[in-house]
Amino acid sequence: MAAVMIQGTGSDVGKSVLVAGLCRAFANRGLRVRPFKPQNMSNNAAVTADGGEIGRAQATQAMACRVAASVDMNPVLLKPQGDRISQLVVRGQVRGTLRAARWREGREGLLGEVLESYRRLAADADIVVVEGAGSPAETNLRAGDIANMGFARAAGVPVILAGDIDRGGVIAALVGTHAVIDAEDAAMIQGFLINKFRGDPALFADGMTTIAARTGWRGLGIVPWLAPARRLPSEDAVVLERPAAGGAGRVVVACPINPRIANFDDLDPLRLEPGVELVMVPPGQPIPDAALIVLAGSKATIPDLGFLRAEGWDVDILAHHRRGRPVLGLCGGYQMLGRSIADPHGIEGPPGTVAGLGLLDVETVLGGDKTLVEVRGEALGAPFAGYEIHLGRTSGADTARPVGRLADGRTEGATSADGLVAGSYVHGLLGLAAQRAAWLARIGLAARGPDHASDVDAALDEIAATLETHVDLDAVLAIARNAITSV
Structure with missing residues (x-):
């Protein structure tokens, strides 16, 4: 079994779309693929065949894998329902409401259930593609984290860090992430991707070299602006x-x-x-x-x-x-x-x-x-x-x-x-x-x-084809196969 986690330099850098595209690309290669997001925060949810609810993005990623969605794909879901208060959904079922302060204190206790769901998925997969939440650079949230490096290190899953060039400052975002996270977290990151690039990727060749030199991470590709992504279901x-x-x-x-x-x-x-x-x-x-x-x-x-x-x-x-x-x-x-x-x-x-x-x-x-x-x-x-x-x-x-x-x-x-x-x-x-x-x-x-599902399916194939062209997917698979499988 192999696994790789896509984390981002911030929210809305395109992690969900990249994970969906990788899931479809690997599924198209004949692999048994499963998506996983340890912790999500969204009011756009989907119902699973096993009678629970998960984030909409994970349901779309399951579709990318051509498998039915299950509660194990998103074991912890927070559904905001007011200022600083959210409904807590664990393995598809409501477990009450909580305030932000209580969440920061109590989330570490959910890590065992998160790892249990991950194990179940991994047992039936050739590769699990994991999506982070927010950014590992939010070091104020690191203690007790289950969404990014806290999960990656507990599960032994290597990380690829994605940066959004469209918002500007992508070199600073990637190099800055390396600078602020601790050394053990940084060691989990095996490569980086540049996402949402418009124009000729050759224009950013020096940028890729600079990021690699300052971080020690390998550049795995420059992903162009993915127009088909607008046809995927909205989550955020x-x-x-x-x-x-x-x-x-x-x-x-x-x-x-x-x-x-x-x-x-x-x-x-x-x-x-x-x-x-x-x-x-x-x-x-x-x-x-x-x-x-x-x-x-x-x-x-x-x-x-x-x-x-x-x-x-x-x-x-x-x-x-x-x-x-x-x-x-x-x-x-x-x-x-x-x-x-x-x-x-x-x-x-x-x-x-x-x-x-x-x-x-x-x-x-x-x-x-x-x-x-x-x-x-x-x-x-x-x-x-x-x-x-x-x-x-x-x-x-x-x-x-x-x-x-x-x-x-x-x-x-x-x-x-x-x-x-x-x-x-x-x-x-x-x-x-x-x-x-x-x-x-x-x-x-x-x-x-057309039928919306048919259009989403076609969009996933288009995204996967683009990733095959612009990302070193063989290198991504090699990184994934270095995952620790004995969690």
């Missing part, structure tokens, strides 16, 4: 901070960005549509004139509903509805559209009940076991496939007009009497082309995009 909320490209002449679909927005990758399939301009509306901006408004999921529905009102977006949504235009709510967005949301156990804050937007005649009560299940069914005369991941139950008169019917015969979701407002708990509802076409037909648009 950093992508929401970037301005979207203009779309003159296209139909506008708008989604407000709440602070705890979750599973916003549900909207990614709309980006495939050449006739759609997907506008993610940041705080401080009104919801623009749109053909369709989508309310995405939320890690904390009641606080996000309060934020939505404080921004005045409730007024925009109600005005949109009065103009006879449709609204779709997904998961937490579905809950917001109802008459009320009750939190009798104080899951999201003080116990109580708040009024919803009142566009659906339903009520939601938060509590009970978390629903984690893959689903298939039919809605609007077309098939869909996705998953449910939510707390709470929703009931009321409008559930008599369900959005769809699941394969087991149960109904799902709710539709308003005027047919303009719909809510569903199904994440990935818009992924299949036929289902997406049925929704877009309601706003007068003929869909032309």
